[in-house]
Amino acid sequence: MENLHITNGQLAQWLDDMRRDGLRIFAPVAQGGKTDFKFLAEGDTVAEDYVQTAQSAKRIVLPMAEVLFSYRKHGKDIEVANPGTDRFNDTIIWKARPCDARAMRQVAEVFTRDYDDAIFEARRSHTTIVAFSCNTCDDCCFCTSVGGSPGGTEGSDILVTTLTDGGGALVEVLTPKGEGLAAKYLAGAARADGIDKQAHLADVRVLFSADEVRAKLDGAFDSPVWQEQSERCLGCGACAFVCPVCTCFDIQEDAHGARGRRIRCWDSCGFSMFTQHTSGHNPRPTQAARWRQRILHKFSYIPEKLGEAGCTGCGRCSRACPVDMNISEHLKAIAGHE
Amino acid sequence: MNNLTELANKLLGDGTATKVIGYEEAHGKTRPCFCTEAADTGRLVLDERCTNNIAVYLTKPEIVGGHKVAVTATLPVLRTMVQLAMENQLPDGTTAIVSTESGEGLAVLPTVGDMERVVAGTPLDISGKERELRERLKAMSREERWQFWLGEMSRCIKCYACRAACPLCYCTRCIVDNNCPQWIQPWASPLASMEWQISRVMHMAGRCVACGACKQACPMGIPIHLLTLSLAEDIQNEFGVAPGSVMDHGNVLSTFKPGDKEDFIR
Numbered sequence: 001m002e003n004l005h006i007t008n009g010q011l012a013q014w015l016d017d018m019r020r021d022g023l024r025i026f027a028p029v030a031q032g033g034k035t036d037f038k039f040l041a042e043g044d045t046v047a048e049d050y051v052q053t054a055q056s057a058k059r060i061v062l063p064m065a066e067v068l069f070s071y072r073k074h075g076k077d078i079e080v081a082n083p084g085t086d087r088f089n090d091t092i093i094w095k096a097r098p099c100d101a102r103a104m105r106q107v108a109e110v111f112t113r114d115y116d117d118a119i120f121e122a123r124r125s126h127t128t129i130v131a132f133s134c135n136t137c138d139d140c141c142f143c144t145s146v147g148g149s150p151g152g153t154e155g156s157d158i159l160v161t162t163l164t165d166g167g168g169a170l171v172e173v174l175t176p177k178g179e180g181l182a183a184k185y186l187a188g189a190a191r192a193d194g195i196d197k198q199a200h201l202a203d204v205r206v207l208f209s210a211d212e213v214r215a216k217l218d219g220a221f222d223s224p225v226w227q228e229q230s231e232r233c234l235g236c237g238a239c240a241f242v243c244p245v246c247t248c249f250d251i252q253e254d255a256h257g258a259r260g261r262r263i264r265c266w267d268s269c270g271f272s273m274f275t276q277h278t279s280g281h282n283p284r285p286t287q288a289a290r291w292r293q294r295i296l297h298k299f300s301y302i303p304e305k306l307g308e309a310g311c312t313g314c315g316r317c318s319r320a321c322p323v324d325m326n327i328s329e330h331l332k333a334i335a336g337h338e
Numbered sequence: 339m340n341n342l343t344e345l346a347n348k349l350l351g352d353g354t355a356t357k358v359i360g361y362e363e364a365h366g367k368t369r370p371c372f373c374t375e376a377a378d379t380g381r382l383v384l385d386e387r388c389t390n391n392i393a394v395y396l397t398k399p400e401i402v403g404g405h406k407v408a409v410t411a412t413l414p415v416l417r418t419m420v421q422l423a424m425e426n427q428l429p430d431g432t433t434a435i436v437s438t439e440s441g442e443g444l445a446v447l448p449t450v451g452d453m454e455r456v457v458a459g460t461p462l463d464i465s466g467k468e469r470e471l472r473e474r475l476k477a478m479s480r481e482e483r484w485q486f487w488l489g490e491m492s493r494c495i496k497c498y499a500c501r502a503a504c505p506l507c508y509c510t511r512c513i514v515d516n517n518c519p520q521w522i523q524p525w526a527s528p529l530a531s532m533e534w535q536i537s538r539v540m541h542m543a544g545r546c547v548a549c550g551a552c553k554q555a556c557p558m559g560i561p562i563h564l565l566t567l568s569l570a571e572d573i574q575n576e577f578g579v580a581p582g583s584v585m586d587h588g589n590v591l592s593t594f595k596p597g598d599k600e601d602f603i604r
Contacts, residue, residue, distance in 0.1 A: 032493065032559040054557055055495065064495060065525035139365060231401065232370040234394065236502035238557045241495045252524050265525035268497070273515045286400055322503045322555035323390060324369035 001179065003192035004171040011160070011169050014185045015046065018092065026060055027094035028053045037093075046095065051138045052316060056100050056244030057093045058107055061123045066264040068119070068251075073258040085122035092181070093129045099143045099312035101131040101155035103244030109306055110247045128177045133161035137202035140315030142328045146210045148312050150202040158182065164200045207328050208335040210299065210309045216334050217300040221292070225337060229330050230291035232323045237268030239317035239325065245298070245310050248274075269293050291325075299331070342410065345435060345444050346379040354433055354448070355408035359395050361388040370395065374405075384410045384437060384444075390503075391551040393418035397427050397508035408433040408446075413460060414549035416447075417582040418505045420457050421547055423450040424585060427508060454584045462548055462582040464567065471564055472571070487532060493558045494531035496524075500562055501538065503555035506545050513537055539565040544573045544590040547582040 006014070018025060025040045028047040035050040037057050047053075072079045093100075104124075111120035134141075134150035143149060153159045157178035161170040170192050173182045182189075240246040250267040254260055267274060270291075275284045284290050302310030311327075318326045342360075349355040350373070362371035362381040370392045373379045393415045395401045409415060411434040422428040434447040436456065447453045475483060498514075501507045514522050514534055522537060523530035539546075539562075546566040553563035570581035577590045587593060 032490070032561070034557075034559040036493070036558070054559070065527060231372050232395075234499070234502035234555075236499040236555070237497040238499045238555075241497045242557055250524070253520075254523065263525055266495070271498075288400075320497075320499075320557035322499055322551075324364055324367065326365060329364075 001173045001175070002182075003195075004173065004182065004186055004189040005168060005192040005195060006171055006186060006189045007168040008162075008166070010186070010189060011162070015094065017185055024089050024091045025094050026057060026091055040094075051134075051136055051141070052097065052314060052319065054316070054320065055242050056103060056314065056316065057096050057129075058100075058103065058244050060091055060093055060127055061104065061120060062107060062111075062247060062249075062266075064266050066119060068262045068264055070261040071259065083119075085118050088122050088126045090126050090128070093127060093131075096129050096131040096156070097134060097314065098131050098150060098152040098154070098156065098159065099148055099314040100244045101129050101159075102148055102152055103155070103312045103314070104129065105155045106245050106302070106306065106308075106310060106312075107247055113305075128157045128181060129155065130158045130160060130178075130181070131156040133159060133197070133200070134202040134204070135162060135164050135200060137204045138315070140318040140326070140328070141202070141204050141313060142207050142315060143313035144204045145207045145328065145331075146309045146311050146313045150204050151197055151200075161197050161200055163195070170195045170197055170200075204313075208332045210303070212335045213299050213331050214303050214309075216337055217296060220334070220337075221296075223337070225334065226292040226295075227286075227288040229325075229333070230286075230288045233270070233287045233291055233325050234323055235270055235272060235287050235290070236322070237266075237270050238320040238322070239294070239327075240268035240270055241266055242316040242320045244312060244314055244316070269297070295330070295334070340382075341444055342382045342384055342435070343379045345446070346373060346382055346408070346410075347376045349408045349433065349435075349446070350374070350376060350379070353406075354446075355406050357402070357405040358382070358408045358410065358435075359392050359401070360384065360410035360435075361390070361392070363387075372401070382410060384412070384435070388412050389550075389554060391415055391418060391505050391549045393422060394503060394505040394551070396422060396429060396432065396505070402429050405429075406431045406433075408435055410435045411447075411453075412436075413457075414547060414551075414582075415505075416453055417457050417462070417547040418549060420450065420453050420584055421506060421545060421582075423453070424588065425506075425545075457582070458584045462580060464548065468564070468567060471561065472567060475564060475568070487535075488528050490560045490562075491531040491535065492528045493560055494526055494528075494535075495558060496526035496531060496534065497557060499555040499557060500535075500552040503551040504538075504542075505549070505551065506542065506547070507538070513541075535562060535565060538562075539569050542566050543569045544577070544579065544592075546570055549582075 026037050027040050028035050029038050029044050030047045034054040035047040036054040067083055070081045111117040151161055153174055157175045159172040173179055248267045248269055249264050252263045252265055254263055276282045298310040346358045358373040360371055360382045361368040363383050368387045370390050391414055416434055419428055434453055436445050438445050522533045548570055550563050553561060574580050579585055579590050
């Protein structure tokens with residue numbers, strides 16, 4: 001794979017050309033006082049001046065509502081229709097962050113590790129990720145505390161690092177998918193030579209060690225820390241829904257008499273209903289138990305399975321939380337807990 | 339020691355309260371905090387940066403169970419407390435700590451009557467910006483307005499932060515969590531999100547104190563408070579009751595008397 005050096009003009013042209021060719025591009029756009037991903041339509045301008053989008057790009061592979069199958073009853077017979085996996089279109093995620101691209105691999109682990117989810121696989125195979133390194137960060141960012149980097153290449157098909165001296169951008173072509181895109185849109189671009197990528201990246205401070213957090217969590221199930229930390233939590237699902245790694249879902253029935261659809265839709269461990277049994281019993285009856293689950297899942301259970309935290313430090317949960325349940329602050333406290 | 343800390347310590351010390359719900363500074367903003375002993379109270383602040391509606395905690399048994407509570411109340415919080423009291427949801431013996439009108443001193447409001455007097459004396463003033471947004475919506479045709487809201491709802495992710503942050507959304511089981519029957523589709527889609535918002539604001543009609551917590555909590559920045567504000571305006575026009583005012587005769591849409599001229603409930 002190769003590294004290219006393109007001018008700012010070539011970078012702009014690349015996007016323009018893809019738009020002109022009618023490619024389906026999912027990119028950050030300013031909307032309603034926030035910057036968030038959307039499919040580019042005519043007249044949309046890709047946002048420039050922002051640190052992080054409100055949501056991650058995970059809904060390209062894991063939409064908020066996915067129809068798994070539909071059915072129709074004819075007397076005692078049931079006709080089931082599988083929507084198939086040939087209905088998806090190629091999508092380019094433009095300007096994902098390295099933390100988002102890295103998260104995609106973890107999401108993929110959930111849907112392909114023990115069981116190959118055909119719908120997920122099909123969506124993923126149609127997705128190409130063009131990530132952009134971070135030149136800036138804010139107080140909510142902590143990718144470097146969980147093994148990431150503002151210029152990390154993991155999960156991206158192409159990583160673009162815009163050079164902070166205005167001298168264009170470094171383009172790292174990382175996968176065959178990326179090569180295909182580069183061959184079409186960046187043919188003739190100069191080879192990158194001697195660019196110090198590191199000098200153009202945001203300085204994201206290391207706040208805690210994920211290993212230390214994991215070690216502390218081993219004996220912390222009954223710790224009073226969960227009650228202390230979760231006291232102000234309101235129990236909404238904002239943190240889970242904006243998270244690029246959270247994958248919990250609910251299976252719902254959209255039933256209309258003799259016909260219906262079965263739908264996989266986002267769910268959150270922060271909701272009290274998440275673990276409510278039919279009997280009325282709830283094994284996680286308090287917000288403290290639910291907050292504990294969120295932290296243990298990401299920083300103990302997932303590391304046990306995948307060898308790394310189920311969090312890429314994007315900071316979205318901290319920005320989205322209405323009551324400042326700042327995750328890095330809480331993890332720092334856990335790492336420092338006696 | 340500042341005055342607020344001193345006062346909180348006094349209330350904790352003389353048994354007026356066993357828990358103070360207030361605000362602390364963090365990350366350049368403020369956020370809710372809870373104090374149960376003098377060692378905690380040094381972090382309390384109460385100023386114009388305190389925008390969370392912390393009355394939301396007053397209906398959570400996990401927070402107030404077994405406690406006598408004092409709340410450092412901004413005006414929107416105080417309006418909510420009065421509304422909660424009217425709906426029999428304010429825990430007995432709840433005290434409010436408020437800034438005095440001059441903004442320099444602090445006052446303790448030990449009874450609901452005291453709280454009502456302050457609320458009645460400071461009618462809600464909906465800011466110019468909100469008024470402008472509402473006017474813009476009102477000037478639209480029905481079709482334009484529908485399209486505007488469909489567009490906004492297409493950004494909703496149904497995280498229910500609006501529900502969680504609203505101090506008057508305190509049902510132990512929300513209509514959207516019912517699945518027998520399933521009144522509202524539980525996933526996010528423009529229409530399903532619209533259904534949720536319509537249900538939410540209809541339940542708030544004549545009760546909403548226009549604190550804006552729903553809008554502030556929305557991670558997508560959807561101006562959902564305009565829905566509750568519009569309904570509040572309708573209530574004001576139809577019944578002469580302003581949002582956030584002290585209602586002597588109960589909630590306008592859910593108070594029934596044997597002498598009512600309508601006979602549907604008899």
